[in-house]
Amino acid sequence: MNPTPSYALLASTWTRMHHFGHLQSIASWDQAANMPPKGNEARALAMAEVAALLHRMRTDPLLSEHLQRAEQEPLSEFERANLREMHRQWLQANALPESLVQRRQLATSRCEHAWRSQRPANDWTGFVENFRSVLAVGREEAELLSQQSGLRKYDALMDRFEPGMRCAQLDQVFGEVRSWLPAMIRRVRDKQSREQTITPVGPFPVALQRALCEQVMRLLGFDFDAGRLDVSTHPFCGGVPEDVRMTTRFREDDFMGSLMGTVHETGHGRYEQNLPRQWLGQPVAEARSMALHESQSLSFEMQLGSHPGFLQQLSPLLKAAFGEQAAFETSNLIRLMTRVKPGLIRVDADEVTYPAHVILRYEIERPLVEGEIQIEDVPALWDSKMQELLGVDSRGNFKDGAMQDVHWPEALFGYFPCYSLGAMYAAQWFAAMRRAMPELDTQLGQGQLQAVFDWLQTNIWSQASRWTTDELARRASGEVLNPAHFKAHLESRYF
Amino acid sequence: MNPTPSYALLASTWTRMHHFGHLQSIASWDQAANMPPKGNEARALAMAEVAALLHRMRTDPLLSEHLQRAEQEPLSEFERANLREMHRQWLQANALPESLVQRRQLATSRCEHAWRSQRPANDWTGFVENFRSVLAVGREEAELLSQQSGLRKYDALMDRFEPGMRCAQLDQVFGEVRSWLPAMIRRVRDKQSREQTITPVGPFPVALQRALCEQVMRLLGFDFDAGRLDVSTHPFCGGVPEDVRMTTRFREDDFMGSLMGTVHETGHGRYEQNLPRQWLGQPVAEARSMALHESQSLSFEMQLGSHPGFLQQLSPLLKAAFGEQAAFETSNLIRLMTRVKPGLIRVDADEVTYPAHVILRYEIERPLVEGEIQIEDVPALWDSKMQELLGVDSRGNFKDGAMQDVHWPEALFGYFPCYSLGAMYAAQWFAAMRRAMPELDTQLGQGQLQAVFDWLQTNIWSQASRWTTDELARRASGEVLNPAHFKAHLESRYF
Numbered sequence: 001m002n003p004t005p006s007y008a009l010l011a012s013t014w015t016r017m018h019h020f021g022h023l024q025s026i027a028s029w030d031q032a033a034n035m036p037p038k039g040n041e042a043r044a045l046a047m048a049e050v051a052a053l054l055h056r057m058r059t060d061p062l063l064s065e066h067l068q069r070a071e072q073e074p075l076s077e078f079e080r081a082n083l084r085e086m087h088r089q090w091l092q093a094n095a096l097p098e099s100l101v102q103r104r105q106l107a108t109s110r111c112e113h114a115w116r117s118q119r120p121a122n123d124w125t126g127f128v129e130n131f132r133s134v135l136a137v138g139r140e141e142a143e144l145l146s147q148q149s150g151l152r153k154y155d156a157l158m159d160r161f162e163p164g165m166r167c168a169q170l171d172q173v174f175g176e177v178r179s180w181l182p183a184m185i186r187r188v189r190d191k192q193s194r195e196q197t198i199t200p201v202g203p204f205p206v207a208l209q210r211a212l213c214e215q216v217m218r219l220l221g222f223d224f225d226a227g228r229l230d231v232s233t234h235p236f237c238g239g240v241p242e243d244v245r246m247t248t249r250f251r252e253d254d255f256m257g258s259l260m261g262t263v264h265e266t267g268h269g270r271y272e273q274n275l276p277r278q279w280l281g282q283p284v285a286e287a288r289s290m291a292l293h294e295s296q297s298l299s300f301e302m303q304l305g306s307h308p309g310f311l312q313q314l315s316p317l318l319k320a321a322f323g324e325q326a327a328f329e330t331s332n333l334i335r336l337m338t339r340v341k342p343g344l345i346r347v348d349a350d351e352v353t354y355p356a357h358v359i360l361r362y363e364i365e366r367p368l369v370e371g372e373i374q375i376e377d378v379p380a381l382w383d384s385k386m387q388e389l390l391g392v393d394s395r396g397n398f399k400d401g402a403m404q405d406v407h408w409p410e411a412l413f414g415y416f417p418c419y420s421l422g423a424m425y426a427a428q429w430f431a432a433m434r435r436a437m438p439e440l441d442t443q444l445g446q447g448q449l450q451a452v453f454d455w456l457q458t459n460i461w462s463q464a465s466r467w468t469t470d471e472l473a474r475r476a477s478g479e480v481l482n483p484a485h486f487k488a489h490l491e492s493r494y495f
Numbered sequence: 496m497n498p499t500p501s502y503a504l505l506a507s508t509w510t511r512m513h514h515f516g517h518l519q520s521i522a523s524w525d526q527a528a529n530m531p532p533k534g535n536e537a538r539a540l541a542m543a544e545v546a547a548l549l550h551r552m553r554t555d556p557l558l559s560e561h562l563q564r565a566e567q568e569p570l571s572e573f574e575r576a577n578l579r580e581m582h583r584q585w586l587q588a589n590a591l592p593e594s595l596v597q598r599r600q601l602a603t604s605r606c607e608h609a610w611r612s613q614r615p616a617n618d619w620t621g622f623v624e625n626f627r628s629v630l631a632v633g634r635e636e637a638e639l640l641s642q643q644s645g646l647r648k649y650d651a652l653m654d655r656f657e658p659g660m661r662c663a664q665l666d667q668v669f670g671e672v673r674s675w676l677p678a679m680i681r682r683v684r685d686k687q688s689r690e691q692t693i694t695p696v697g698p699f700p701v702a703l704q705r706a707l708c709e710q711v712m713r714l715l716g717f718d719f720d721a722g723r724l725d726v727s728t729h730p731f732c733g734g735v736p737e738d739v740r741m742t743t744r745f746r747e748d749d750f751m752g753s754l755m756g757t758v759h760e761t762g763h764g765r766y767e768q769n770l771p772r773q774w775l776g777q778p779v780a781e782a783r784s785m786a787l788h789e790s791q792s793l794s795f796e797m798q799l800g801s802h803p804g805f806l807q808q809l810s811p812l813l814k815a816a817f818g819e820q821a822a823f824e825t826s827n828l829i830r831l832m833t834r835v836k837p838g839l840i841r842v843d844a845d846e847v848t849y850p851a852h853v854i855l856r857y858e859i860e861r862p863l864v865e866g867e868i869q870i871e872d873v874p875a876l877w878d879s880k881m882q883e884l885l886g887v888d889s890r891g892n893f894k895d896g897a898m899q900d901v902h903w904p905e906a907l908f909g910y911f912p913c914y915s916l917g918a919m920y921a922a923q924w925f926a927a928m929r930r931a932m933p934e935l936d937t938q939l940g941q942g943q944l945q946a947v948f949d950w951l952q953t954n955i956w957s958q959a960s961r962w963t964t965d966e967l968a969r970r971a972s973g974e975v976l977n978p979a980h981f982k983a984h985l986e987s988r989y990f
Contacts (some may be wrong), residue, residue: 019544022537023518026525038721039738042517042775049514053548226533243534280537 006066007073010086011282017057018281022240024050029238029245033230037113044109048102055101058093078284081466085283092160095148100140104411107133111409116233124398128375131408138369138411154366157414161290162421164469167366170417173483174359177420180487181355182389188340188352188494197335200318200327204255212255212321213248213262219313220266220300221453222246223273234406235261235347237268237297241280244269255322256336257348260301267300268293270453274461284465288472290415294422295429296460302351302423303430304452306337306493309444338493342390344400351423352490356389361405361416369413378402424481425473427489429456432477501561502568505581506777512552513776517735519545524740527727532608539604543597550596553588573779576961580778587655590643595635599906602628606904611728619893623870626903633864633906649861652909656785657916659964662861665912668978669854672915675982676850677884683835683847683989692830695813695822699750707750707816708743708757714808715761715795716948717741718768729901730756730842732763732792736775739764750817751831752843755796762795763788765948769956779960783967785910789917790924791955797846797918798925799947801832801988804939833988837885839895846918847985851884856900856911864908873897919976920968922984924951927972 024047031043067090070083111130118127138157145156155166214229227244239245246265248258271287279285287293304310311333318328326332340350346357364381367373373381382402386394394401402408407415433455434440443451459476466472470480519542526538562585565578606625613622633652640651650661709724722739734740741760743753766782774780782788799805806828813823821827835845841852859876862868868876877897881889889896897903902910928950929935938946954971961967965975 016544019541022541023522023545026538027518027521030521030525034723036720036722036738038718039735042735042737043521046514046517049511050518223533225531227531228529240534240537242537243531 005073006069010066015281017054020050020054025238025240032232033247040113044106048105051105052098052102055098082282082284085465089283095144104137107137108410115409119399119403122399127403134411138413142369153370161415162418177355195335198327198332200325203252204322206250208321209250209255209258217266222266222269226273235265237265241272241275244272263305264297264301267297271296271461274457275464276462286465288465289469290418291421294419295425298423298426303426307444308334313447342392344394355420358416358420360385360389365413424483424486427485428477431485500568501564505561505565510776512549515545515549520733520735524733528725528742535608539601543600546600547593547597550593577777577779580960584778590639599632602632603905610904614894614898617894622898629906633908637864648865656910657913672850690830693822693827695820698747699817701745703816704745704750704753712761717761717764721768730760732760736767736770739767758800759792759796762792766791766956769952770959771957781960783960784964785913786916789914790920793918793921798921802939803829808942837887839889840899850915853911853915855880855884860908919978919981922980923972926980
């Protein structure tokens with residue numbers, strides 16, 4: 001009898017890890033959407049336990065041996081891609097000792113939980129107390145990942161979310177955006193200052209907003225037999241591909257935030273729901289990267305959600321939900337959705353000012369996690385960069401400043417750049433679609449969205465992690481990341 | 496250096512299992528309260544994985560060695576009680592091979608999930624298809640547990656929920672109840688046929704019912720910072736002591752079902768929320784048994800919830816929620832809450848007819864799981880016993896017959912008797928309270944419930960699994976289970 005091939009053993013190990021990851025994802029969604037405050041301590045301990053178990057599984061010395069042996073086994077192209085992704089996950093996991101994984105889980109659970117009440121209270125001092133441990137863990141991770149990979153610290157952190165992306169490339173891309181963005185914002189603002197926009201008049205009852213969000217999710221193809229929409233402080237798309245848990249948040253005086261947030265998360269949700277079922281449980285079936293994920297949410301929110309064709313479909317739904325208002329006419333909706341206004345909050349930002357928020361975070365968290373600056377330096381840096389990039393005064397407003405995102409409490413250093421890379425990829429996908437389907441905008445104008453979903457299904461969703469990001473981009477659009485499409489998109493939409 | 500004592504090693508193993516159990520509990524609540532249908536297959540696999548892990552931990556050969564060694568170590572009385580409970584859990588787990596644990600999880604997940612749509616469709620044939628695997632697993636468990644313990648099969652199953660309870664005692668207790676119950680039901684029905692009862696007039700909007708349930712839970716001392724109320728097909732109290740997840744179900748035309756169901760589950764919830772915090776994670780900190788658990792829910796629902804003093808407090812809340820109705824006067828509420836009416840549904844049954852539902856299930860599931868009868872025999876047996884015990888015709892109505900409970904899909908054979916044992920213990924606790932506090936009924940009449948909570952806290956909640964059930968009962972009430980208190984309670988309330 002031959003021994004079980006190493007590839008098969010690896011695949012079954014990853015399937016088991018996938019099952020534990022399922023419980024982790026659901027418990028983590030629950031933590032944000034349901035859990036009462038006194039449940040936090042026990043939950044943090046439980047999450048740390050399963051994180052430690054997964055870490056032990058990923059660092060089992062036998063894995064290393066099987067990963068080497070599997071390289072020599074006869075594998076299909078797809079299996080070889082899977083092995084590549086296993087190896088990548090293995091490398092990352094093995095840079096970190098179990099004690100660090102547990103400390104990370106405890107520190108982030110505690111910080112994130114406290115942040116939920118500290119943020120509304122603008123309690124920066126209280127936040128810093130917990131965030132100090134989170135940053136310490138983040139720096140330790142950066143150091144260890146860097147030692148193992150030979151990458152600089154921030155690159156090593158970023159590689160977890162965006163394999164292959166480096167500060168060198170990012171500095172170039174963001175540097176370029178920095179060179180035209182402030183001027184473009186001023187030009188758009190100037191142009192729009194002469195436009196009349198009618199603001200919808202509330203209140204917009206939460207129950208009606210929720211029903212509207214679900215209706216729009218259906219329009220965008222979300223499968224409610226394989227997912228839900230709930231409420232949390234910071235909207236996210238969690239759960240598992242078979243059971244996607246999206247969240248949003250509602251305000252009685254504004255429905256646009258929750259509606260467009262939902263459109264955004266629906267992009268993430270459809271990517272997850274349409275990952276190739278036959279390989280679920282294996283790394284090759286996972287979403288390619290965070291920028292690719294964001295390219296889906298922004299394809300939905302920005303490329304599609306602000307498209308005149310889509311807004312024409314939205315108009316009657318708004319009237320049905322909240323009654324007739326001149327604000328709900330398509331022409332006004334277009335102006336509303338493309339209104340550019342520098343503000344404090346990243347997730348509320350329009351697509352033109354959004355990159356400024358990301359560049360600011362990148363320029364703070366890179367030196368912060370690489371040890372060049374300290375937590376105490378953050379507020380002043382934040383304020384000066386907000387002023388410089390967006391002309392906005394953020395002094396003293398920590399809750400809408402450095403405390404506004406869940407990423408730092410969760411030690412997700414190196415994640416923020418993915419948002420703007422995602423916007424660039426989304427523009428690149430739609431440019432490719434228009435080349436392949438010159439009639440696309442006409443179709444969207446007639447309310448036919450299926451061609452977009454089909455293109456994304458074929459080129460992105462079904463491909464999962466089969467190719468490197470560069471190869472995926474080449475196969476989908478004929479070229480690797482090219483930020484020119486993003487600039488062209490903004491120029492075509494705003495001028 | 497001395498080696499780590501065996502007791503300490505065992506305690507830390509149980510703490511780790513407690514953490515995994517936390518995720519199991521939350522995921523299991525989610526499965527019933529939130530999960531969309533297409534999520535089921537992946538969830539079943541994830542639940543099977545963690546069940547298998549816990550089974551491996553409980554059957555680690557090292558445990559046996561440490562359990563023996565710990566017996567020789569110097570332990571406090573409390574630690575010794577903990578060791579006794581560890582040993583009990585270890586014995587049960589080690590009777591079952593991992594493959595059986597996994598098959599159990601898969602079979603019950605699938606059956607329970609399908610049951611959610613099969614029950615409303617009255618699809619007995621479809622249900623039997625899945626239930627056959629569940630029963631096969633249940634019989635296998637009974638056989639293995641019986642071999643190990645030397646108990647008869649049903650005793651071995653029942654011992655998982657109600658340590659120490661045996662068919663011999665149960666046949667005696669239930670036999671006695673059978674001897675006076677049908678006559679008592681007739682006497683009460685005859686007496687009540689001359690009473691005027693006003694039925695509340697709906698509809699009762701779900702949002703108002705939900706708010707009322709939460710208000711009553713607060714009145715009953717439920718801590719919403721450590722728990723929630725949600726909706727599921729079959730109400731239950733799940734989650735973990737630090738984060739209790741109660742569920743109910745609402746009907747627009749009837750608020751009594753959800754309200755009294757909520758009062759019932761609140762009894763379970765408070766027991767869990769008040770288990771001794773300093774030992775959470777250890778078996779000694781777990782609820783003593785299922786009958787003891789049910790004695791808490793029935794102390795809340797039947798002893799307290801139908802008490803004139805409590806109904807006097809409820810009256811103004813009902814008027815505030817649903818408007819003035821003559822039906823909401825205290826005197827009418829008392830008649831409503833003590834109205835005896837034989838019916839099809841166990842969970843809707845009044846406290847007088849309830850034992851008949853339990854006796855019926857016991858008389859069917861005992862021979863079913865011991866192999867004396869087959870699934871095909873169940874409908875006819877069900878129908879004839881419903882007729883005999885309650886004079887109710889259940890023919891052809893599977894959804895309100897053998898399919899009405901979640902227990903069989905979940906292979907919880909041996910559980911049903913605990914419900915009626917719980918009613919008997921609840922009556923016994925209130926008899927003890929009245930002996931200790933002759934002014935109790937006067938206090939309740941003035942809306943002071945605290946004395947009841949304090950007694951339960953001191954005698955039941957804080958004691959957890961410190962004593963055997965008999966010892967706990969003796970310490971709390973001066974005697975072991977004595978069903979005479981239950982009969983006396985019914986006679987005093989209904990005649």
